[in-house]
Structures are given as C-alpha cells and as structure tokens.
Amino acid sequence: MITQQEMTAYYEDIAPRLMRFLLANGCPHDxxxxxxxxxxxxxxxxxxxxxxxxxxxxxxxxxAKNLRIDDxxxxxxxxxxxxxxxxxxxxxxxxxxxERDKEYVRGCIRKAxxxxxxxxxxxxxxxxLGGLSIREISQQLGISESLVKVRIHRAKEKLRTALEPLRExx
Amino acid sequence: MKNGERGESxxxxxxxxxxxxxxxxxxxxxxxxxxxxxxxxxxxxxxxxWSGVWNRIVKGTEELGSGIRELSDxxxxxxxxxxxxRAQEQDRSREDRDLSGx
Numbered sequence: 001m002i003t004q005q006e007m008t009a010y011y012e013d014i015a016p017r018l019m020r021f022l023l024a025n026g027c028p029h030d031x032x033x034x035x036x037x038x039x040x041x042x043x044x045x046x047x048x049x050x051x052x053x054x055x056x057x058x059x060x061x062x063x064a065k066n067l068r069i070d071d072x073x074x075x076x077x078x079x080x081x082x083x084x085x086x087x088x089x090x091x092x093x094x095x096x097x098x099e100r101d102k103e104y105v106r107g108c109i110r111k112a113x114x115x116x117x118x119x120x121x122x123x124x125x126x127x128x129l130g131g132l133s134i135r136e137i138s139q140q141l142g143i144s145e146s147l148v149k150v151r152i153h154r155a156k157e158k159l160r161t162a163l164e165p166l167r168e169x170x
Numbered sequence: 171m172k173n174g175e176r177g178e179s180x181x182x183x184x185x186x187x188x189x190x191x192x193x194x195x196x197x198x199x200x201x202x203x204x205x206x207x208x209x210x211x212x213x214x215x216x217x218x219x220w221s222g223v224w225n226r227i228v229k230g231t232e233e234l235g236s237g238i239r240e241l242s243d244x245x246x247x248x249x250x251x252x253x254x255x256r257a258q259e260q261d262r263s264r265e266d267r268d269l270s271g272x
Contacts, residue, residue, distance in 0.1 A: 007205050015199030023197055033200040044205045109193035128187050129194055152181060159186045170189055 002047040002056075011040050014060050020129040022064065024113050025121060031071060039063045058136045061126070065140070105166050112162040116155050123148050124155035 002010070015036050022032035042063055043056065050056070113121065126132045126140065138145045 004206050008202055011199070011202045015202070016197065019199050020194040020197045024194060037200055037203050041203050041205075044203075105189075106193040106196075109189050113190060113193070127181065128190055134181075149181070156184075156186050159190065160184075163186055163189050166189070167185060170185075170192070 002044070002050060007040070007044055007047070010043075010056050010060075014057050014131075015040065017057075017129060017131045018060055018064055021061070021125050022068070024110070024125040024129055026114065027068060031068075035064050035067045035071065038067055055136060057130075057132060058139060061130060061132060061136075061140055101169060105169050108166055109163060112159055115162075116158055120151050120155035120158065123151040124159075127152055 018036050018039065019032050022035060023029065027035070039060055043050075043059060050059075113125065116124065122141070123137055126137045127134070132140070134145050134148050137148045141148070
C-alpha cells in the first residue's frame with residue numbers, strides 16, 4: 001500500500017526519468033506527458049495490490065511501455081517522430097552565442113541518440129536516462145543481463161564516435 | 171534513489187553518459203497528478219453508480235408495490251361491485267319468485 005506522500009515522492013523521482021526516456025525514444029513531448037501522468041494514475045489506482053518488494057520504477061516503465069504501444073496502435077497512421085532531425089538542430093545566429101552553442105551541441109547529442117539502433121538505444125536510455133538497473137532492464141525486455149550489458153556497451157561505442165568531435169565544445 | 175545512481179554503479183560512467191544526460195537535463199515532468207482527488211472522484215463515481223442502482227431498485231419496488239396495490243384495489247373493487255350486482259340480481263329474482271308465487 002502506497003500513501004499519497006510516497007506516491008508524490010515516487011513521481012518527483014521517476015517521472016522526469018520516464019519523460020527523458022520516452023523523448024529519447026521518439027515519443028512526442030505532449031504524448032510523453034500524457035503517458036507519464038496516466039502511468040502514475042494507474043499505479044495509484046492499484047496501490048493496494050503493491051507489496052513492499054515491488055519495484056515501482058520497473059512497474060512505471062512497464063506500464064508506460066504498454067501505454068505507448070496502445071497509443072501507437074490507436075493512431076495507426078502515426079509515425080515515430082524524429083524530433084531531433086537536422087531541421088530541429090538550432091543554428092548559431094543569436095547574440096547569446098554561448099547559450100546557442102550549448103543548445104546546438106545538445107541538439108546534436110539528442111540526434112546522435114535518436115540514430116542509435118533501436119535495441120541499443122532502448123537499453124542505453126533505460127540505464128542512463130531512465131535510471132533503471134541492469135537487472136530491471138533485463139526483466140523489462142525479457143533478455144539476459146549480459147545481453148543488456150553488451151547492447152549498452154555497443155551503444156556507447158557508437159555514441160563515443162559520434163560525440164567525440166563535440167567534446168571540446170561541451 | 172536519484173537519477174542515474176544505479177546506472178553509475180553498474181557501468182562505467184564517462185563523458186558520453188555525461189553529455190547525453192546534459193542534453194536531456196532540461197526535460198521536466200508534467201505537473202504531478204492529484205492522486206487523492208483522482209481516487210476520491212473515482213470513489214464518488216462508484217458511489218454515484220451504486221446509489222443510482224439502489225435508487226432504481228427502490229423506485230422499481232415502490233412502483234411494483236403501488237401497481238400491485240392498485241391492481242388489488244381494482245380487483246377488490248371489481249369483486250365488490252360484482253358481489254353487489256349479484257346480490258341485487260338475487261334480490262330481484264327472489265322478489266319475482268315471491269310475486270309469481272302469490
């Protein structure tokens with residue numbers, strides 16, 4: 001049984017991580033917000049069934065994944081949005097050059113993440129943006145922990161190559 | 171547990187991870203839903219639904235009861251009326267017999 005205070009604390013901790021994970025995996029911002037709120041409302045409604053050993057963050061990501069799939073099925077015409085394509089990477093034209101530089105680099109990093117192969121990207125973003133453990137990721141995806149580690153390692157190799165030139169500007 | 175603590179302990183944390191986290195650091199969660207109010211409104215809806223069902227049962231029972239009462243009253247009235255009519259007819263036939271006997 002989760003109290004209202006505990007639930008709010010879980011939200012403050014997990015919701016930003018879930019948002020980052022969803023955005024990094026092609027979910028548009030408004031839908032990511034809806035899915036995040038709906039996920040926590042569902043967990044609140046099933047709070048009496050939760051035991052002290054249940055991983056709330058694991059449950060959050062599982063429900064969010066199902067909601068994302070449901071949403072995707074509902075809108076069959078919808079395509080995964082590449083929010084970080086070249087047109088969205090800002091160009092340096094403003095007076096506040098330093099801030100614009102940072103924003104440009106951030107755009108490039110997001111684009112590099114979005115271009116990772118899906119299986120690498122999901123594992124890597126679950127760990128680094130979602131804050132899940134290797135064990136939780138393996139349970140979420142139904143694959144072995146060693147395979148999770150391999151995928152994360154490969155994702156990082158690809159990102160390292162892509163981000164190395166930007167490192168100086170970071 | 172805060173963002174990334176577990177990830178850092180299990181895998182080597184380097185500039186790649188730092189850059190990726192920074193790139194998404196401006197992403198904020200939407201406003202926290204009002205959990206209690208959501209649950210209460212759910213309870214209210216549930217209560218509303220069940221009280222609606224109960225009211226319908228009570229109303230239905232009352233309507234059925236009054237219908238039975240009306241039917242009974244009508245039936246009784248009918249029985250009484252028929253009884254009166256029959257009694258009058260019997261009286262009339264008795265009078266006729268008496269008259270013809272005289």
